[in-house]
Amino acid sequence: MVSAVTDFDVAIVGAGAVGLAAACLLSQQYTRIALIDNVPFKEWQQSDDYGLRVSALNIASIELLTQIGAWQDIRAMRACPYQSMHVWEQQSETHIDFDCRDTSHPMLGAIVENQVLLAALNNIVNKHSNIQYFNQHSLQHLSAVSSAAMLLELDNEVRISAELVLGADGQRSKVRKCIEVDQLTTHYQQLGLVCTVNTELDHQQTAWQCFTPDGPLALLPLDEHVCSIVWSVPEEKCRQLISLSDEQFNHQLTAAFEHKLGQLDVCSERKSFPLRGAQASQYIDHRVVLLGDAAHVVHPLAGLGLNLGLADAQHLSDLLHVSDRPLGSERVLRQYERARKSENILMQKSLELIDVFFRQERSFAKQARAVGVNMTNKLLPLKLMFMRHALGVPI
Numbered sequence: 001m002v003s004a005v006t007d008f009d010v011a012i013v014g015a016g017a018v019g020l021a022a023a024c025l026l027s028q029q030y031t032r033i034a035l036i037d038n039v040p041f042k043e044w045q046q047s048d049d050y051g052l053r054v055s056a057l058n059i060a061s062i063e064l065l066t067q068i069g070a071w072q073d074i075r076a077m078r079a080c081p082y083q084s085m086h087v088w089e090q091q092s093e094t095h096i097d098f099d100c101r102d103t104s105h106p107m108l109g110a111i112v113e114n115q116v117l118l119a120a121l122n123n124i125v126n127k128h129s130n131i132q133y134f135n136q137h138s139l140q141h142l143s144a145v146s147s148a149a150m151l152l153e154l155d156n157e158v159r160i161s162a163e164l165v166l167g168a169d170g171q172r173s174k175v176r177k178c179i180e181v182d183q184l185t186t187h188y189q190q191l192g193l194v195c196t197v198n199t200e201l202d203h204q205q206t207a208w209q210c211f212t213p214d215g216p217l218a219l220l221p222l223d224e225h226v227c228s229i230v231w232s233v234p235e236e237k238c239r240q241l242i243s244l245s246d247e248q249f250n251h252q253l254t255a256a257f258e259h260k261l262g263q264l265d266v267c268s269e270r271k272s273f274p275l276r277g278a279q280a281s282q283y284i285d286h287r288v289v290l291l292g293d294a295a296h297v298v299h300p301l302a303g304l305g306l307n308l309g310l311a312d313a314q315h316l317s318d319l320l321h322v323s324d325r326p327l328g329s330e331r332v333l334r335q336y337e338r339a340r341k342s343e344n345i346l347m348q349k350s351l352e353l354i355d356v357f358f359r360q361e362r363s364f365a366k367q368a369r370a371v372g373v374n375m376t377n378k379l380l381p382l383k384l385m386f387m388r389h390a391l392g393v394p395i
């Protein structure tokens with residue numbers, strides 16, 4: 001027997017941070033929203049270990065989270081605002097500093113664990129009776145049931161229809177596969193090593209980024225004397241770093257970080273993930289929109305991946321809000337694609353350029369870097385231009 005179809009205005013596949021935020025934003029405009037995720041929701045407790053996947057949320061993302069009512073919860077749970085950013089090149093005088101005192105904002109952003117973000121957003125979603133959560137359901141097929149609606153077939157014979165489908169289902173997006181959209185992928189031949197460390201010295205509410213010849217090493221403040229590490233290194237070196245004893249690893253990490261925060265002691269497991277950039281060849285199809293990692297993946301060096309995904313959700317919601325066209329109108333979806341694709345490609349290419357720029361070892365390249373970076377550090381208008389882009393809002 002074929003199961004009945006439940007009708008929705010919008011179906012969102014993927015309840016990661018981007019899908020959850022999109023659900024909260026759209027619940028202010030539409031009465032029937034379906035949210036689908038194949039992984040069971042995990043409760044968060046204050047006693048939980050620090051998560052290894054953390055995000056540097058910029059001011060635009062924090063404003064979005066405030067708008068949907070999640071930011072207060074996140075602050076009460078666990079988040080670390082940072083007021084400045086110190087970026088430098090290993091074994092050189094080349095450096096640049098960013099400080100919120102040069103802006104009208106009390107911080108540059110905040111470091112938040114993915115698990116905290118998801119728990120806070122889930123709390124908000126649960127408060128909206130117009131969002132129906134299909135938790136532990138996986139999208140199997142997606143097809144156009146008519147010119148006015150899409151049919152989503154989930155496992156356990158659940159079938160729903162929606163006028164608009166949002167694919168927020170991450171890097172290996174099933175929605176993207178169903179609409180047969182290609183992805184242009186760049187493998188950076190590096191792994192990102194992630195772990196949590198105790199720092200001997202106070203992190204000074206600063207996000208630290210050291211460019212080494214291997215790749216960038218970021219220390220992101222999580223709590224008093226606790227930081228999260230994202231160390232981008234060639235695959236072989238990453239495997240070697242993971243196989244070291246804690247003592248040997250601490251020694252190498254502290255040296256690579258040039259003792260800026262004194263002794264660093266790892267206090268978690270060490271994990272790695274492959275570094276790659278990716279862009280979907282198109283972000284939209286008939287009544288379907290891709291957003292977040294389903295549409296684009298960037299190098300983690302500036303911690304911008306999630307911010308771009310949240311900006312996708314905000315932009316789409318704003319366009320739908322002001323549009324007088326029917327939900328799913330191709331014209332509105334095209335506006336979304338035009339705006340977000342160009343912004344995301346620009347960011348992906350800029351991050352790749354920065355990574356390559358800092359990895360050039362020739363002395364000419366080193367000198368050019370020293371002049372360029374140190375001069376930028378002294379030119380406030382230029383610095384403010386970079387900061388406006390990173391914060392995602394006027395400064």
Ligand SMILES: Cc1cc2nc3c(=O)[nH]c(=O)nc-3n(C[C@H](O)[C@H](O)[C@H](O)COP(=O)(O)OP(=O)(O)OC[C@H]3O[C@@H](n4cnc5c(N)ncnc54)[C@H](O)[C@@H]3O)c2cc1C
Nearest residue numbers: 014016017018038055056139169170292293303304305306
């Ligand atoms: C180690 C690490 C460090 C990072 N650091 C930063 C940082 O500092 N700053 C930053 O901004 N970004 C960072 N990122 C990137 C950031 O985490 C991602 O950009 C962001 O989480 C993407 O969110 P998303 O909601 O688009 O996708 P995801 O978080 O991947 O969520 C996708 C969801 O879709 C669900 N799903 C998948 N397939 C299906 C299906 N068939 N049916 C139903 N559900 C499905 C999954 O269960 C998942 O819940 C980091 C990433 C990693 C891995």
